[in-house]
Amino acid sequence: MRNFSVTVLGSSSATPTANRNPSAQIVNINEHCYLIDCGEATQIQIRKYGVRLQKMDTIFISHLHGDHFYGLPGLLGTLHLLGRTNELTIYAPKGLKDIIDVIHKYSDTCLRYQLKIIEIDTTQNKVIYENKHLAVKTIPLNHRVACCGFLFTEMPHQRNLKKEKLAEYKIPVEYINAIKAGDDYTLPDGKVIPNTELILPAAEIRSYAYCSDTCYHEPIIEQIKNCNLLYHESTFANDKADRATETYHSTAAQAATIALKANVKKLMLGHFSARYNDVSVLLNEALPIFEHSHIAEEGITYDVI
Secondary structure, eight states: OOOEEEEEEEOBOSSOOSSOOBSEEEEEETTEEEEEOOOTTHHHHHHHTTOOGGGEEEEEOOOOSGGGTTTHHHHHHHHHHTTOOSOEEEEEOTTHHHHHHHHHHHTTOOOSSOEEEEEOOTTOOOEEEEOSSEEEEEEEOOOSSSOEEEEEEEOOOOOOBOHHHHHHTTOOGGGHHHHHTTOOEEOTTSOEEOHHHHBOOOOOOOEEEEEOSOSSOTTHHHHHTTOSEEEEEOOBOGGGHHHHHHTTOOBHHHHHHHHHHHTOSOEEEEOBOTTOSSTHHHHHHHTTTOTTEEEOOTTOEEEOO
């Protein structure tokens, strides 16, 4: 089974703390790395936790609040100084290109690699990126500015032939692709071997939903239903529910409620307010609602299973 994991680089909300950095994560699918959000110090976290920059060619920015992209100009410059020549693509809401262009204009920066910034419509639930390993779909969220999450879904796994059957029936190589595609195999004596006898079941298609800044927003439930791993912001505890509503953020209990209603397998809580030195208070409010709740710990890699 191909690797599918998420490494948390930053778990803090607007204000970083001595122990927590602003939002950033690395999604690794089959050793292809994708960066989601890029708060301050993301490139330091990337180095600290051993992420190989040369394996990253796509970045997804959820919205244009500083704690989700202020680390981007520095990262782009570092890639330039390290001699990157491969194209880098960024998917982001309208406005990011203007910001980066102004920074590069007044800092007299000319990147040695091609930078492509693709504007996304944060109000649409649609596929914005696709390759042979995965598809990425936007998840419209409800925040003070244009904002969306991202759903990473594996492409279907290729079914594999049972090696012992390959040997038992002396199946020629030229028939293997047809059998993998669903064909039966006919022996020289005319006996038909059913495809189900020859093929291993395909591995389950896994998915990861990243739900960045948002107030409690039930329309996302259908879009993230049954996903293997959900990251949902949980900026506040229940006693700050009014503040959460005022700032278009969520409480840990609300994040857990979304996870429960969406029937996800596992929930990661993140985007913690700097007021919480100990975020266990947030976890303790989520667990009674959704028992598979966890804290997004920086530097920890979570397998999507």
